[in-house]
Amino acid sequence: MRQSNIGWLFLAPATLILLVVGFIPFIYILYVGFFDWNTNAVDPTLRWAGLQNYRSLVFDTTFLNSLARTLVFAFFVVVSELLLGYVLARALMADRLWVRQFFRTIHTLPIVVAPIAVGATWRLLCVPGFGIVPYYLKQWFGIDYNISTNAYHAFATAIIMDLWHWTPFVTLSLMAGLTALPKEPLEQAQIDGGNKLQIFWYVIVPMLKPVLLTTVFIRLMDALRSVDEIWMLTKGGPAEATRFIGLHIWINVFPKTDYGYGAAMSLLTLYVTIVLSWLLFVAMTGRKGDAQ
Amino acid sequence: MAGVPLKKTGGFLPIRTNGFDRGFISVVILILVHLLWMRFLEGVLPLWVATGLCLALAVFIIRKG
Amino acid sequence: MRRSGIASFVLWICLTILTLLPVWWMLVVSMRPRVKLYSKSFLIDDLYWDNFLAVLNSSTFLQYLWNSLIVATSNAALVCALGLLAAFGLSRYRISGGDNVFFWLITNRMAPPAVFLLPLFLLFTKWFVFGDFMLFDTKIGLILLYCVFNLPFAIWLLKGMLDGIPLELDEAARVDGATTGQVLSNVILPLARPGLAVTFILTWIFAWNEYLFAATLTSSADARTVTTALAEYVSVTGTNWGEMAAMAFLTTLPALVVLGFVQKHIVAGLTFGALKG
Numbered sequence: 049m050r051q052s053n054i055g056w057l058f059l060a061p062a063t064l065i066l067l068v069v070g071f072i073p074f075i076y077i078l079y080v081g082f083f084d085w086n087t088n089a090v091d092p093t094l095r096w097a098g099l100q101n102y103r104s105l106v107f108d109t110t111f112l113n114s115l116a117r118t119l120v121f122a123f124f125v126v127v128s129e130l131l132l133g134y135v136l137a138r139a140l141m142a143d144r145l146w147v148r149q150f151f152r153t154i155h156t157l158p159i160v161v162a163p164i165a166v167g168a169t170w171r172l173l174c175v176p177g178f179g180i181v182p183y184y185l186k187q188w189f190g191i192d193y194n195i196s197t198n199a200y201h202a203f204a205t206a207i208i209m210d211l212w213h214w215t216p217f218v219t220l221s222l223m224a225g226l227t228a229l230p231k232e233p234l235e236q237a238q239i240d241g242g243n244k245l246q247i248f249w250y251v252i253v254p255m256l257k258p259v260l261l262t263t264v265f266i267r268l269m270d271a272l273r274s275v276d277e278i279w280m281l282t283k284g285g286p287a288e289a290t291r292f293i294g295l296h297i298w299i300n301v302f303p304k305t306d307y308g309y310g311a312a313m314s315l316l317t318l319y320v321t322i323v324l325s326w327l328l329f330v331a332m333t334g335r336k337g338d339a340q
Numbered sequence: 341m342a343g344v345p346l347k348k349t350g351g352f353l354p355i356r357t358n359g360f361d362r363g364f365i366s367v368v369i370l371i372l373v374h375l376l377w378m379r380f381l382e383g384v385l386p387l388w389v390a391t392g393l394c395l396a397l398a399v400f401i402i403r404k405g
Numbered sequence: 406m407r408r409s410g411i412a413s414f415v416l417w418i419c420l421t422i423l424t425l426l427p428v429w430w431m432l433v434v435s436m437r438p439r440v441k442l443y444s445k446s447f448l449i450d451d452l453y454w455d456n457f458l459a460v461l462n463s464s465t466f467l468q469y470l471w472n473s474l475i476v477a478t479s480n481a482a483l484v485c486a487l488g489l490l491a492a493f494g495l496s497r498y499r500i501s502g503g504d505n506v507f508f509w510l511i512t513n514r515m516a517p518p519a520v521f522l523l524p525l526f527l528l529f530t531k532w533f534v535f536g537d538f539m540l541f542d543t544k545i546g547l548i549l550l551y552c553v554f555n556l557p558f559a560i561w562l563l564k565g566m567l568d569g570i571p572l573e574l575d576e577a578a579r580v581d582g583a584t585t586g587q588v589l590s591n592v593i594l595p596l597a598r599p600g601l602a603v604t605f606i607l608t609w610i611f612a613w614n615e616y617l618f619a620a621t622l623t624s625s626a627d628a629r630t631v632t633t634a635l636a637e638y639v640s641v642t643g644t645n646w647g648e649m650a651a652m653a654f655l656t657t658l659p660a661l662v663v664l665g666f667v668q669k670h671i672v673a674g675l676t677f678g679a680l681k682g
Binding site: 165294 | 413416417420421423424425426427428430431434442443445447487488490491493494495497498499500501503506510513515516517518519520521522523524525526527528532549550552553556557560585610613614616617621632635636639646649650652653654656657660661663664665667668671672673675676
């Protein structure tokens with residue numbers, strides 16, 4: 049290690065770019081959020097508005113509903129992906145090597161497909177009248193499934209699409225975590241006569257905790273900001289059933305050109321994201337009370 | 341965050357923190373209280389009451405957290 | 406034992422079908438002529454290429470494809486170069502406040518893009534304007550922009566790789582009188598080549614896949630990318646499913662090509678090296 053400021057020279061270009069495209073926008077939006085600014089209004093200049101944007105924001109039910117809907121969606125998605133991913137990872141770990149390798153390749157497919165193409169594909173599958181999913185659900189089970197009229201169906205489809213897209217990632221990362229686990233505590237617990245549930249809860253979960261939290265962290269951040277797939281699948285509809293927060297911002301701010309209010313909306317979303325990720329980060333780094 | 345050593349336990353917060361963390365917590369609480377205040381309480385009490393309360397709380401958290 | 410063998414076999418078959426079905430269906434639809442579109446069979450009836458030809462004959466789509474190629478390739482190259490420099494600095498020098506800077510660099514990746522759309526749009530149209538040139542609706546704008554999520558990723562991945570290269574090699578080269586630049590180009594670069602390849606491919610795919618920034622910060626064929634073409638196509642012609650599927654398939658193609666190569670690294674990459682794949 050060399051103690052020298054030359055190191056900064058190497059960091060400088062990367063830092064500079066991220067300052068320009070990552071940090072300045074944040075400062076700028078913080079500033080715009082306190083102004084009344086609509087380029088299509090009678091007075092297209094910035095006018096100081098104080099907290100007025102935020103004041104209307106906390107009474108904006110469409111926005112708040114969208115935020116709540118996003119949190120519900122993220123919760124469902126993360127929990128089910130974790131459960132499903134864990135079960136699959138355990139099953140795969142117990143199986144032969146070539147099965148593992150085969151599924152590792154298969155499972156990489158959804159992860160690398162462009163979200164926009166995922167949305168397009170699921171639209172092809174689910175769109176009423178054309179897709180095979182509504183057709184066979186009707187044929188085999190007599191279910192009237194329609195994502196363009198039924199809010200619950202649309203919401204459920206959004207969740208299932210996300211499960212398809214990201215459960216493989218959870219499976220793969222949990223597999224990586226399980227492979228790295230030391231064998232001795234497990235064997236010791238079996239010798240001591242622990243049953244499966246006890247072993248899972250008292251041995252595996254604590255050892256797997258860093259991996260679990262990292263996975264939850266990454267999945268949660270992704271789920272909170274998913275826009276592309278939903279936009280392709282339902283356009284946020286029917287009504288607002290699948291209009292998650294990112295989509296809400298996107299389809300509101302630009303056509304209305306109400307930039308001050310849009311800035312406030314974006315910032316509040318960022319606030320929620322940061323608080324959630326900070327909480328998870330604290331849990332991850334394990335700064336619990338008297339630990340250590 | 342990562343560079344600053346974590347303070348030993350003894351603050352009232354349930355986690356080990358450094359100065360940055362406590363400042364961050366104070367700002368998060370400040371924003372949250374202001375938003376809720378605007379939603380539910382502003383008709384009764386003006387907003388600067390919330391500001392005052394939060395700043396006092398922030399000083400307390402940063403000093404004693 | 407035998408029972409469980411059959412059970413797991415059935416489970417794996419189902420899982421494979423479920424995972425591959427959407428992509429398969431996309432391929433099936435893309436190979437159907439208009440008259441057969443509403444057939445509900447899961448099989449490819451005949452090899453019908455006209456949907457692909459129609460898409461590839463559209464000059465706008467080709468232009469978008471070209472834009473995507475340029476943007477993804479330049480961004481991946483830029484990100485690899487800057488990422489390597491930054492990772493070298495972080496891995497070989499003790500920088501005061503380096504840990505904090507590193508942490509901040511990484512958090513950029515977690516930022517929700519929808520939040521940054523508005524400020525970036527305003528900055529690109531009103532502030533980053535130099536004479537007649539503005540960043541809005543240019544490929545350069547997109548190339549710089551994709552650094553927000555790709556650069557932290559590259560720095561993280563490459564720092565892990567560089568940390569794995571023994572410091573003694575640097576020192577030995579320096580004893581022989583190599584300058585810092587020579588250490589970087591003669592010692593580090595050859596050894597980091599596999600890592601750079603992985604980084605390049607993954608960042609290339611991420612840049613190729615990006616939609617939201619591209620849709621908001623470009624407006625003409627000069628800079629719009631393949632993903633926006635797909636989205637536009639759906640809103641323009643709602644029912645031409647065959648061509649839409651063909652377009653979606655073409656968008657997915659690069660990812661399919663590199664699938665075998667990235668599968669080893671994707672987990673380590675996406676979890677910021679917290680897990681080795």
